[in-house]
Amino acid sequence: MFDGPRWMSRNPNRESLELERQHADLKAAWQQITHEPDERLAECLTRLLAAFEAHFAEEEALMLDTAAPGMDSHIQEHRQTASGLRDLVRAAEAGRYDAVRRAVTNWLSQWYVVHHASLDHALQLWLERCTASASAQAAEPEAADAA
Numbered sequence: 001m002f003d004g005p006r007w008m009s010r011n012p013n014r015e016s017l018e019l020e021r022q023h024a025d026l027k028a029a030w031q032q033i034t035h036e037p038d039e040r041l042a043e044c045l046t047r048l049l050a051a052f053e054a055h056f057a058e059e060e061a062l063m064l065d066t067a068a069p070g071m072d073s074h075i076q077e078h079r080q081t082a083s084g085l086r087d088l089v090r091a092a093e094a095g096r097y098d099a100v101r102r103a104v105t106n107w108l109s110q111w112y113v114v115h116h117a118s119l120d121h122a123l124q125l126w127l128e129r130c131t132a133s134a135s136a137q138a139a140e141p142e143a144a145d146a147a
């Protein structure tokens with residue numbers, strides 16, 4: 001199962017809120033990118049890639065800490081997305097600005113909707129379950145003491 005004490009030390013409510021804050025920030029960042037001038041596109045995409053990689057690393061640490069079901073495919077999808085974003089940085093550096101904007105508007109936003117509603121949502125439910133289970137475990141000694 002999962003490492004209860006390690007998970008509880010993470011403050012799960014704060015972790016969940018932090019992931020949702022990051023999702024909102026990432027969405028706002030790529031929506032803004034489509035309005036950036038051509039000469040700033042590669043730089044903004046590089047920053048977006050770094051923000052996505054940091055977010056993915058945080059989710060993956062939570063998955064590993066809790067032995068989350070389905071983590072291999074979730075992590076694999078993060079890898080593919082980071083790779084796609086690196087391709088977009090290279091395309092922006094090569095001056096393919098319209099193609100980059102179309103990819104951000106279509107590929108990235110569609111990927112996000114599906115990923116957020118499926119794998120990230122499943123992770124959120126799993127973390128809630130881990131929190132409830134760890135809370136019950138923490139309360140057990142008190143119940144035993146009271147008996």
Ligand SMILES: [Fe+2]
Nearest residue numbers: 023055059120
């Ligand atoms: Fe996410």
Ligand SMILES: [Fe+2]
Nearest residue numbers: 059074119120
């Ligand atoms: Fe994810």
